[in-house]
Each structure stands twice: as C-alpha cells, then as structure tokens.
Amino acid sequence: MPIYDGESNIMVTSRDSSLEQAHFNGLTMSLLASGDGTELIHHHLAAGYDWAIGPEEGWQAFESICVLRGHLTWESQEGTQHLRPGDVLSAHPIQKYVVFTAQEDTDFLYVVTQPVFHQYSQQLHALVQMAISIAEKDGYTSGHCDRIKTMSVQVGRVMGLSQSQLFNLNMGSFFHDIGKIRVPEAILLKAGKLTDDEWKEMREHALHGKRILLESELPYLKEPANIVAQHHERQDGRGYPLGLRGGEICIEAAIISVVDSFDAMTTDRPYHKAVSRADAAAELQRCKGTQFHPDVVDAFIRVLEEDPGIQAGA
Numbered sequence: 390m391p392i393y394d395g396e397s398n399i400m401v402t403s404r405d406s407s408l409e410q411a412h413f414n415g416l417t418m419s420l421l422a423s424g425d426g427t428e429l430i431h432h433h434l435a436a437g438y439d440w441a442i443g444p445e446e447g448w449q450a451f452e453s454i455c456v457l458r459g460h461l462t463w464e465s466q467e468g469t470q471h472l473r474p475g476d477v478l479s480a481h482p483i484q485k486y487v488v489f490t491a492q493e494d495t496d497f498l499y500v501v502t503q504p505v506f507h508q509y510s511q512q513l514h515a516l517v518q519m520a521i522s523i524a525e526k527d528g529y530t531s532g533h534c535d536r537i538k539t540m541s542v543q544v545g546r547v548m549g550l551s552q553s554q555l556f557n558l559n560m561g562s563f564f565h566d567i568g569k570i571r572v573p574e575a576i577l578l579k580a581g582k583l584t585d586d587e588w589k590e591m592r593e594h595a596l597h598g599k600r601i602l603l604e605s606e607l608p609y610l611k612e613p614a615n616i617v618a619q620h621h622e623r624q625d626g627r628g629y630p631l632g633l634r635g636g637e638i639c640i641e642a643a644i645i646s647v648v649d650s651f652d653a654m655t656t657d658r659p660y661h662k663a664v665s666r667a668d669a670a671a672e673l674q675r676c677k678g679t680q681f682h683p684d685v686v687d688a689f690i691r692v693l694e695e696d697p698g699i700q701a702g703a
C-alpha cells in the first residue's frame with residue numbers, strides 16, 4: 390500500500406472521467422490508468438521529501454515502482470540503496486516499511502494491483518486540513534505542522550530510528566495536536582488563565598487525537614495514534630493523560646515533546662513572544678531528564694548545531 394508524506398495543502402481534483410490528481414506539498418500523484426483492479430500512478434516527489442510503502446493486514450498486492458527521472462534513496466540492512474532512472478523495485482506482497490527519500494526532484498511510476506488512489510488521497514485530505522486548521526486556531530501559522538514533522542524526523546534519524554519508526558514519527562508529529570479540534574473553542578481561544586476544569590478539557594486533546602486517527606481507519610495511522618496519545622507525557626511521570634514515565638513512553642512521542650516545546654518557545658503567538666533559539670535550547674537542557682528524554686534533548690541539540698538553518702518559529 391502507498392503511504393503518503395504527511396504534507397499540507399493536499400488537493401484532490403477531478404480532471405476528467407478517468408484521470409485525477411492529488412497534490413501535497415512536495416508530492417503530486419496522477420492516476421494515469423485504472424482497470425482490472427490495477428492502478429498506474431505517476432508520482433512527482435520534490436527534493437528532500439519522503440514517500441513510503443509498507444505492509445498491511447490482508448494486503449496481497451503486487452507493487453512496483455520505476456524511476457523515470459531524478460534519484461531516490463532508501464535504507465536496507467546492507468546500507469543506503471539508490472534508485473535512478475530506469476531502475477525498478479517490486480514486491481509481492483511487501484514485508485516491511487520502506488521509506489524513499491528524493492535526493493533531487495524525482496518522477497516515478499507506481500503500479501499496484503489493488504486500487505488505492507481514492508481511499509488514501511481523500512481520507513488523508515480531510516485529516517491534513519483538520520490538522521492545519523487547528524494549528525491556525527492555536528495561534529500558529531500553517532507551517533507549524535510541517536515544521537514539527539521535519540524537525541522530529543531529523544531528530545529520529547540522528548537517533549537511528551528504524552524506517553517504520555521514522556514513518557510513524559512522520560505521521561504522529563504532523564497530527565500531534567489534531568485532537569484539539571474536539572476541545573471547545575471557548576477554551577482553546579481563551580486569552581486568560583484556564584480554570585482547573587478547562588485544563589482538564591484541554592488535556593483531553595491527546596486522547597481525542599488518538600481517537601480521530603483510529604476513527605479514520607487508515608491502517609498506517611494506527612501506530613501514530615498511540616504516539617499522538619503520548620505526546621504530553623513527561624519523563625518524570627508528571628505528564629498526561631496517563632502519567633507514564635521514562636521507558637513507558639514511546640521514543641517517537643518523546644521526540645515530538647521536545648520538538649513541539651522548542652517550536653512553541655521560538656514562535657510568536659498571540660499571547661507569547663518568541664524567545665531566541667539559544668534560550669529555548671537552554672530551557673530544553675534545564676528540563677532534561679524531568680520533562681524531556683535526555684537522549685532526545687542531546688540529539689535535538691546536535692540537529693540544531695549541525696543545521697543552523699533549521700526552520701523554527703516561522
């Protein structure tokens with residue numbers, strides 16, 4: 390099954406009775422042909438973006454990708470693999486997650502013997518719009534979800550997470566606050582201090598988010614749903630909703646917690662002035678081991694040092 394990068398601005402348009410397109414930031418899919426349960430989908434993936442395929446219960450499809458232009462890489466046990474124009478990769482059925490990264494603007498054909506185009510593009514469209522609208526209501530610009538996702542995956546890579554963990558982190562980070570859609574606006578937009586009861590409702594967003602992703606019934610959002618549920622847990626057990634501590638918290642959620650806090654500190658919002666990156670990094674260090682996973686803070690600081698242009702607070 391194809392799994393699409395959790396990007397914003399997806400748009401599904403019907404061009405005529407047989408051809409359709411779906412656009413994400415960085416990814417354009419065009420359904421070229423469909424018949425006898427087989428689909429031929431052209432993908433254009435912009436440099437630096439990811440696209441993934443992975444196993445699913447009951448999935449028996451034959452899948453094949455053929456690179457037309459550009460350069461894709463993916464990680465195997467033997468190291469980094471390269472796909473260049475003319476290279477073909479096939480699986481039947483696929484056994485594990487494979488995340489492809491476009492090293493440059495890349496076009497490839499994807500052939501699949503189980504129809505997937507509508508199911509995945511339209512359901513994801515609704516969720517992506519929901520995530521962006523809630524981030525905007527929360528006082529962020531529309532780039533917040535993308536920033537959290539990009540930085541989280543950078544940290545995950547530095548920490549040596551597996552391909553499937555990176556994929557789950559990609560999705561979980563993009564949708565981490567989607568549950569706020571079920572928090573009453575009067576609470577979400579309240580300028581003053583929240584009452585105890587209002588905080589209780591606000592904290593529910595972590596579990597609301599898990600429910601929303603599970604209700605989508607998109608198989609590849611099952612694991613990210615658990616990550617979303619844990620993104621406000623703390624290492625010392627003083628987080629919510631369950632008060633998990635240390636190793637009880639999945640590493641993907643621990644990464645999102647650090648990245649989200651950094652982005653919140655370095656972003657101008659209606660009731661909060663941005664602090665400098667250095668001050669935000671110092672705060673992460675101060676809360677290392679209590680609020681934040683120590684290894685994640687170390688990895689995040691490394692990412693900041695290695696990538697001084699890292700986008701934050703846009």
Ligand SMILES: [Fe+2]
Nearest residue numbers: 565566620621
């Ligand atoms: Fe949150």
